[in-house]
Amino acid sequence: MPMPDLRHKEHTQDAVSDRERLSAGRLAITWMGFPFILAITMTGSVLALTAGLRTAVLATMVGSLAMFVYVGTLGEWGWRSGQSFAQIAQGVYGRRGYRIVSGLLSTLVLGWFAINTAMPAEILASAYHIPYPVTAAVLGILYVAITATGIVGLSRLSLSAVPVYAVLLVYGLAHLALRTAAGTPSAWPVPTMGFWPALSAVLAAFADSGTLAPDFNRWAKTRAASWIGSACGFPLGFGLAMGAGELFTGFLRAAHASYLHPFQNGNPVGYLLAFGGLPAAFAVAVAVINQGSNATHCLYNSTVGAAKLMSLRYRATALWLGLLGVALAASGVWKYLLDWLQVIGFAVPPIGGALIARYRAVLKQDGAAELADRTPYAPWIGTAVGWIAGGTILLTHSDATAPLALVTFAAGFLATSILDARTAARRQPQPAKP
Structure with a gap:
């Protein structure tokens, strides 16, 4: 059966029907293309330097x-x-x-769209001496069109992006290993980060986007497809990308110390x-494609949420929201967003946490439909706590x-x-008094 054309119907106001669901393979590659990116590899390099290789790997x-x-679990609710x-x-x-909740998440991932547009734009601009605003605008518009x-x-x-x-990664690691195998190991920085902060850094790297899992898993045909898709994102894509950064940094121990800069030549x-x-x-081309995959995923999440909030069409929302993100990237304002987003x-x-708790409560009630009728204040109190x-x-x-x-x-x-x-417990029928 040919796959239906979903380009004009992203179901921002209603549920995805069974006949429009995607195959497990298509959902899996979509998920893997989200965290299997250069930015996560750089995060792994940072962790290896600040927490030590063993602690970084364990935290990952x-x-x-x-x-x-x-x-x-959140994706299963979407499915x-x-x-x-x-x-x-x-x-x-x-x-x-x-x-409030959906607006917060949509705003956060729009900021990440701007940052993940800016990263390959800076790489391309510096490599070929092109004005940065031009590269950011061109790449950003391309990513918006795909989204x-x-x-x-x-x-x-x-x-x-994935292959x-x-x-x-394989080429870079092999190239570095062959060049530094006979070198003298450089001094390893003294670790300043323990396991718990390292674990927090790992989780924080995708906590916001991971919470939006229903946006993708609502397209899954089966429960198994939903979980397979999630697994291709986490731990597979995410773990491989971050682990590659840690391994690359480990190889850098045999290189000159000048290579120990995760955001410059330490990746x-x-x-x-x-x-040259x-x-x-090849590296520039991969960065453009690879980070573009993450940027489009972030903009997709932001658009799905914003279109629901404002009762707008998906495509129109993607265009104006995307252009706002492109403006943030091209202007350089994204540099001030990074710390704030973190x-x-x-x-x-x-x-x-509140959503998963409520999902468990719904399953115990055999899929109760009217969630708002069940202690509507409970998720707010839980979130506030x-x-x-x-x-x-x-x-x-x-x-x-x-x-x-x-x-x-x-x-x-x-x-x-x-x-x-x-x-x-209070709603359970009480036995009649004798």
Whole structure:
């Protein structure tokens, strides 16, 4: 059966029908093209330098598996209901309250779209001496055009982005290993980050985008396809990308210390750029395709949420929202967004915790439809408890012993679960008095 044309119907206001669902393979490649990117490889390099190789690898393994459970569970709700994150949030947080939650996530991922557009634009501009605003505008408009085609466009770009980045990683690692095998190991920086902060960094790298898993998994044909797709994102794509950065940094121990700069030449793309010629041209092309895959995914999430909030068509929303993101990238304002996005990211895990707690409550009720009728205040209280816990950790600088993302998620999950359980107990029919 030919696949239906979904480019003009992204279901921002209604559920995806069974006949429009995607195959497990298409969903899997779409998911893998999201976190299997250069930016996550750079994050792995940073962790290897600041936490030490062994701690970084352990944090990556634990964090990737935790993200698999988190993303997979939220994605399953999307598959079961056929609804996007914004549609699910409306049922949980109420018709008005969901605007705060969905608006926050849409804004966050729009910021990440700008950043992931700016990164390949800077690489291209510096490699070929092109004015940065020009490269940012051209690449950004290209990414917006791909996003406007919907989930099918994302999967097609991922189908190119995943294999070319895999080839680049293998080539870069082999090139470095052969050149430095006989060299004298350089001094290894003294680790300043422990396991818990490293784990928090791993989780924070995709906590906001991972929470929007229903936007993708609502397209899954089966429950198995939903979980397979999530697994290709986490731990597979995410873990491989971050692990490659850690491995690359490990190889750099046998190189000159000047290579120990994750955001310059301490990553496969930056490393190959230094040699010029075909290796550099290949690295630039891969960066444009690879980071473009992530940028389009982020813009897709932002568009699906914003279109629901404002009752607009998907394509029109993608165009004006995307142009706003392109303007942020081209102007250089995105540099000021980076720290803000990382800080505000602590607000997202409690939302995911509250949603998963409510999903468990719904399953226990055999798929109760009217979620807003079940203690509508419980998710808000649970989310607020998570925010308070996160704020306390940040203000007391206790993140060295308390992983921010895990604590805030657990607080939101437990508070919502307790309130839901108490309400369910009160609604149980009481035995008649004799």
